[in-house]
Amino acid sequence: MSAAGGREIVVVGAGAAGFFGAIRCAEAAPDATVHLLEATAHPLAKVRVSGGGRCNVTHACFDPRELVRRYPRGSRELIGAFHRFGPQETIAWFAQRGVELKTEADGRMFPVTDSSATIVDALTTAAARAGVRLRTQTPVREIVRGEDGRFRISCGSGEVPAADRVLLATGGNQGAGGIAIARAFGHAIEPQVPSLFAFNVSDPRLRGLEGVAVQDASVAMPDARLIERGPVLVTHRGLSGPAVLRLSAWGARACQESGYAFGVVVNWTPGHRSEEIAAALAREREAHGRRQVATANPFGLPGRLWEVLVSAAGVPAGCVWAQTSKAMLGALAAQIGESRFAVQGKSTNKEEFVTCGGVRLREVDFKTMESRLCPGLHFAGEVLDIDGITGGFNFQAAWATGWLAGTAMAGVT
Missing domain, CATH: 3.50.50.60 (FAD/NAD(P)-binding domain)
Structure with missing residues (x-):
């Protein structure tokens, strides 16, 4: 040496x-x-x-x-x-x-x-x-x-x-x-x-959910053919958390080329495919028909988020599972497994x-x-x-x- x-x-x-x-x-x-x-x-x-x-x-x-x-x-x-x-x-x-x-x-x-x-x-x-x-x-x-x-x-x-x-x-x-x-x-x-940034999303479904975290979700950028899975956090500006930050890293150039205006799809229960989500909702209707949909959550999602997804699916307030139609269950399954959001900008620490x-x-x-x-x-x-x-x-x-x-x-x- x-x-x-x-x-x-x-x-x-x-x-x-x-x-x-x-x-x-x-x-x-x-x-x-x-x-x-x-x-x-x-x-x-x-x-x-x-x-x-x-x-x-x-x-x-x-x-x-x-x-x-x-x-x-x-x-x-x-x-x-x-x-x-x-x-x-x-x-x-x-x-x-x-x-x-x-x-x-x-x-x-x-x-x-x-x-x-x-x-x-x-x-x-x-x-x-x-x-x-x-x-x-x-x-x-x-x-x-x-x-x-x-x-x-x-x-x-x-x-x-x-x-x-x-x-x-x-x-x-x-x-x-x-x-x-x-x-x-x-x-x-x-x-x-920039790399490692949060997504700015102005969407009525996210209002009032600031601070809500889902420990296991997936976030996809279909146009860039990218997807990441992990914790997702709702912030006052939109979506953040490790899954979002990782996605921003892999998609850094694609995001920049789009002017930070692109679509993302969130699956709040990534362990379940769309048909599995729909089947789980149908089972809930059969097993717990008298329970209110907004309070009976079969996927363990945060309560406030679940209420928002139920409302966004067009399920009326106070509706019980037995009153849900096939169309309602299909809309709710889509909100759970394929929530689509429009990103308009980024937030970086x-x-x-x-x-x-x-x-x-x-x-x-x-x-x-x-x-x-x-x-x-x-x-x-x-x-x-x-x-x-x-x-x-x-x-x-x-x-x-x-x-x-x-x-x-x-x-x-």
């Missing part, structure tokens, strides 16, 4: 990927000077707010080939990366620094403290111990590579030494300086569009903003995260055209690509 020390390393962007890359480089090459530059006053901002302030660190999926199936973009390139630094390595890394993670029923992994501050403290402590020089409110305006191969960095605040290697880890939104810098070095940028798009992946060596166009320039995190569905997958990609870049910049073999 060898490490080239005495060099200047600059990491641009103090988010998850940037912090991880800087720590790895500084620990592996203690003689190098690692500068970590953040444009804002708040490093690790997305880590702090992720998972509702709990920080979904990674996911308990330990087979790289299974893991990459959670990435709408970047799956092929990440296979090798996850063989080198996957969820098991992430768990071990944090454990070595005193942070224990727990696995929830759906596979998401959080610190046992249920506080993102635990993760932030671990990263900042590790960076300080490794000698990483963190500078906030230091936006990078331009980077040029001199004839000597070193990088000259122009900042909006103070000066930064010429760097032997640079890691761009500025995130994926279009305002991130890393995208412009990558483009200036000749990299192609895949169009950036700005603090947890995720995009698809970024630096074109074939222009990057995923063994080292180094540019194939400009030696010494590396990439990590969402500045690349990589994004995962909700569940800790985006952070896992950040840890892996940051670790690989940091290793390569340290010169470790």
Whole structure:
């Protein structure tokens, strides 16, 4: 093993990927000077707010080939990366620094403290111990590579030494300086569009249902031939929850191309096909004819939702099962198994903003995260055209690509 020390390393962007890359480089090459530059006053901002302030660190999926199936973009390139630094390595890394993670029923992994501050403290402590020089409110305006191969960095605040290697880890939104810098070095940028967003739906059936959650539903985008199953949450703006967010990730480009105006179909009981739903309703009529339809719910759906579906099917108020017609049962079965909604717009948590798009992946060596166009320039995190569905997958990609870049910049073999 060898490490080239005495060099200047600059990491641009103090988010998850940037912090991880800087720590790895500084620990592996203690003689190098690692500068970590953040444009804002708040490093690790997305880590702090992720998972509702709990920080979904990674996911308990330990087979790289299974893991990459959670990435709408970047799956092929990440296979090798996850063989080198996957969820098991992430768990071990944090454990070595005193942070224990727990696995929830759906596979998401959080610190046992249920506080993102635990993760932030671990990263900042590790960076300080490794000698990483963190500078906030230091936006990078331009980077040029001199004839000597070193990088000259122009900042909006103070000066930064010429760097032997640079890691761009500025995130994926279009305002991130890393995208412009990558483009200036000749990299192609895949169009950036939002991913992981809720659907804005203005529909009378959803009014008054804010906060109602169905733990197992399916949401489909027929035009894009996409469907996802899982929890669905009704919000004051429309539909959200893991199933919707996953669907938005896989359909990110299709949604954008439609102008965020498209149709979705919700099956509130996805374990049942249409004919099974109709048969269950017929059995309910035979077995419980005197019960009111609005209060006798054979599918265990939330009461308020069931009442809305019954009303939308044209079943009169106070109607008992024995009074329902075949047409009523057919309409109710359609509301349960094929509720159709028109989406008109999206809602994104700005603090947890995720995009698809970024630096074109074939222009990057995923063994080292180094540019194939400009030696010494590396990439990590969402500045690349990589994004995962909700569940800790985006952070896992950040840890892996940051670790690989940091290793390569340290010169470790």
